[in-house]
Amino acid sequence: MNFIHFDVDKCSLCHVCIEKCPFDALHMGEKGIEVGEACRMCGICVKACPEGAIRFEQKAGQADKSQWSGILVFAEQEQGEIHPVTLELIGEARRLGGPKGYEVNVALIGGEGTAERAEMLKRYGVDKIYAYEHEALGSFKADSYTKVMADCITRMQPSVVLVGATALGRSLAPRLATRFHTGLTADCTKLEMRENTDLVQIRPAFGGNVMAQILSTESRPQFATVRHKVMDAPERSAVATGEVVFCEVAEEMVSSAIKVRSVHAAERSCGIEEEDVLVVAGRGVKDEKGMELVKALADVLGGQVCCTRALVEEGYGDPTRQIGLSGRTVKPKLIVTCGVSGSIQFASGMKNSECIVAIDADPEALIFNIAHYCINDDLYEVIPPLVERLKQKKEVCSHAFSLS
């Protein structure tokens, strides 16, 4: 491994690193310590050296690009389920690697049940699924997950490593990229691979006002994180083509300074400002039945109900959920307005939302000036089939991962 760097002047030839290496990868050579193919980047030698003569390092221009090929996708598991961003990353990896005939492999790390879940990934056009199962890997610990992923990366020597830009992925990826002394680009929205295997990574900068194109031309592997719902997931195929490789989890990999005390489902207590999805009730909602429709739509979308001032005045809305000049300012990913005229005072509190869907009976309603998707109709007629359709879609998605 050309990542382990020895400082010849500091080395006292004490052999401690050679003895401590769990993979038997270090040997005394002509010019001091040499690192063999068995190295798994576990870092024991770095810690064990009494002289501080060993460190991880990759010098610019040192990477021999031809030694690094294929794409490795980190498959995140959350409480016994594979996170859906994983499939999207696999789809993207196949698209990127196709022209080069690159292998697309997946690293699946976790506690009990991991090996079984590895089977599910076989039908998405991947080559190998490296499965690391150990009870101590049931919950995320950044230090031990880094060691396991380092093991997988040294086995495969991928040119590119893709990680979901989730809370877990964004905690793991920077640690891992640092261990390999290489580049990591966060939150990529577009990826392209050049003929020379350099990954062209595009991400928003300055709050989305500018797009930046980023390259790591001198180092390998190239790390990128990508958010959920940015790339396309592949279709599940009828035949299982992937091969599951069960990898041994060494005790050293699971040793961690972090102790997980508990894990529990997150309570949804966030205010409407932090919410990703909002459904707004306006004066077009005339009764309890209308409120129920709006609530059902919010539930199936996984969001919260808010209202205009008019509805607060009518007694249907809670003032802490009022949007607008005299209410809250929101910027969710999706906002659906139902029976809202879109007055200036209301719009000023939500016009920067990423996607605005407006349902209103009046074709002249001001809301249609700022909406991205306009539905000119009676909300009492449109919401019921909309809720129905969304429920159907949800069921299809939850079947995507089923075993058979």
Added chain:
Amino acid sequence: MKIIVCIKQVPDSSDVAIDPESGTLIRMGQNAKTNPYDLYAIETALRIRDEVGGTVTALTMGPPQAEEMMRDAYMMGVDETVVMSDRKFAGSDVLATSYTLSQGIKMLEGADLIICGKQTTDGDTAQIGPAIAEHLDIPHVAWVKSLEEVNDRFIAVVHQMSGHVQVSEMPYPCLITVDKDIFVPRLPSYKTKLSTREKEVRFLSFADLPDKNLSRFGIIGSPTQVDKMFPPEAAEGQVHIEGNSVEKANRLVALLSEAKIL
């Protein structure tokens, strides 16, 4: 207990645009302020210090103007401030920035607890914290939303994962990155302003650092390069959905799925 908070000075507005002629960045706001997410990190550090005892040092890598930001940090109540400033640090990406900060931390003889903000408003990567922890070979937990228990031996924190929250405990030395809303940051006080007026801001340059290997700093030590910048594609036009109510509902779901909004 010794606590180091990493903070950064950022432009006070992200209002920038690309000059279509030259392809260069035009910045609207010229003023700088403390990265808003770092105020939560400072507040967390001060509260832990006030409970457990010890000192809080604010550390930054940036141009000499960062001294202004450090005056504000003094006004909030930190004990010591350090600015790492050198032309040789210019052009640093995540790897080089985190390495430089880890060198600064070594210069300060380490810390029990290092606290970072969740992300910056200009770099916006949320990567510096975990990368510092890796350079220093200490454990870390990111996205901390509240503290469960802190004493002089360990810290237990509640942190957000995709669909659940986890409570993790670590011994010192360790690093956390804190989410906004962990605590409400205090306002700088006039009283502390007066009492800290004489306090010095310490400067460190490349020559002061233990590692003198230039290839690890600044643009040379940065594996990633910004190849170019360009304006985002204009948002696509408005869609009017037609048909009967059921058709409209189905069409909307199809369009939102296609646009990956659902």
